[in-house]
Every structure is written in structure tokens, then in C-alpha cells.
Amino acid sequence: MSVFLSNWEIKSINLWLSKMHHYKDNSKSQRANKAKEILQLEHKMIGNGRNRIVYDLNNGYVLKVALTEWGIQSNKTEFKIYNHCPVDLREHLCLVKEDGHGWIIMKKMEIEVPDEIYNKELAQLKNKFLAAGIKPKDMWKSNMKLSNKGKITVVDYGNFIMY
Numbered sequence: 001m002s003v004f005l006s007n008w009e010i011k012s013i014n015l016w017l018s019k020m021h022h023y024k025d026n027s028k029s030q031r032a033n034k035a036k037e038i039l040q041l042e043h044k045m046i047g048n049g050r051n052r053i054v055y056d057l058n059n060g061y062v063l064k065v066a067l068t069e070w071g072i073q074s075n076k077t078e079f080k081i082y083n084h085c086p087v088d089l090r091e092h093l094c095l096v097k098e099d100g101h102g103w104i105i106m107k108k109m110e111i112e113v114p115d116e117i118y119n120k121e122l123a124q125l126k127n128k129f130l131a132a133g134i135k136p137k138d139m140w141k142s143n144m145k146l147s148n149k150g151k152i153t154v155v156d157y158g159n160f161i162m163y
């Protein structure tokens with residue numbers, strides 16, 4: 001059961017997950033296209049990485065569906081880190097609302113991080129994570145957005161390691 005997804009949508013995600021392994025050697029875009037075709041979700045796709053496809057739920061939230069086994073793991077990692085990190089780091093991690101097998105619901109974030117802020121604050125932010133026992137990985141600009149409060153917020157922390 002989910003607050004954000006219908007039973008039909010969850011069934012559809014499970015169908016994709018059961019077929020996903022056939023496409024593990026495909027390119028990133030081929031895999032996303034195949035997922036899109038099988039998922040048949042009525043939402044707009046707004047992005048994809050190697051491991052997850054991202055849909056806009058049109059209510060301020062996004063749905064990320066795994067494209068690979070690592071994508072399943074990444075979703076689990078984000079759910080765990082968001083819910084167990086120190087409170088003062090939360091504002092730098094995209095809000096997680098719900099998760100299930102192979103999927104996660106996060107707040108939709110739209111503002112690109114200006115170069116100026118990225119260059120000035122990245123090192124300090126990395127140190128803040130390290131000091132909290134969290135190893136930040138893939139801190140590229142494409143994995144971050146700016147919060148309404150002007151804070152750098154990581155939207156892809158699936159590869160972070162929390163000790």
C-alpha cells in the first residue's frame with residue numbers, strides 16, 4: 001500500500017523489476033526506454049541516470065524507479081540515510097517521503113545550483129558529511145539542486161556510505 005502510488009502502479013513497477021535483468025548490458029538510455037515502455041506510467045519522465053528513472057508525480061514529488069540492482073540498493077540507501085542522518089544534515093539531503101521495493105518518493109527539486117555557490121560551498125559540505133560518518137560520493141552538480149533556503153541539496157545520494 002502507498003499514499004502516492006496506486007496498486008496498479010506498484011504492480012507495474014514489480015513487473016518491470018522482474019524483467020530488468022534482461023537489460024543490464026544495454027546502454028543507459030536503452031534501459032530507461034525499455035523501463036518506460038514496460039512501466040506505462042501516466043507521469044512525465046524528468047530524468048534518468050544509469051540506475052534509476054525519475055518521474056514527476058505533479059504534486060511536488062518525484063518517483064524514482066530502479067533500472068538496475070544497484071538502483072534498488074540506491075533507493076534503500078537514500079531511505080536509510082535520510083531517516084538516520086544527523087538532523088543538521090537533513091537540509092542538504094532531498095526529502096524522502098515513502099519507499100517500497102525498487103522505488104522511492106522524494107520531493108521534487110528544480111533550482112539548479114549556481115556555479116558560484118557550488119564552488120564556494122562544496123568542500124565545506126563534503127566535510128560536514130564526513131564529520132557525521134557519512135562518506136559522500138558523486139557530489140557532481142547534476143546530482144544536486146538548490147533548496148528554497150538557498151542550501152545545496154543532494155538529490156542523488158544512492159552511492160553515499162553511512163558507517
Ligand SMILES: Nc1ncnc2c1ncn2[C@@H]1O[C@H](COP(=O)(O)OP(=O)(O)OP(=O)(O)O)[C@@H](O)[C@H]1O
Binds near residue numbers: 143155
Ligand atoms: N528529487 C529530484 N527532483 C528533481 N529531479 C530529480 C530528483 N532526483 C533526481 N532527479 C533528476 O533525475 C536524474 C537521475 O536521478 P538520479 O541521479 O537519482 O539517478 P541515478 O541513476 O542514481 O544516477 P547515476 O547515474 O548518477 O547513478 C538526476 O540527475 C536529476 O536530474
Ligand SMILES: [Mg+2]
Binds near residue numbers: 142156
Ligand atoms: Mg545521478
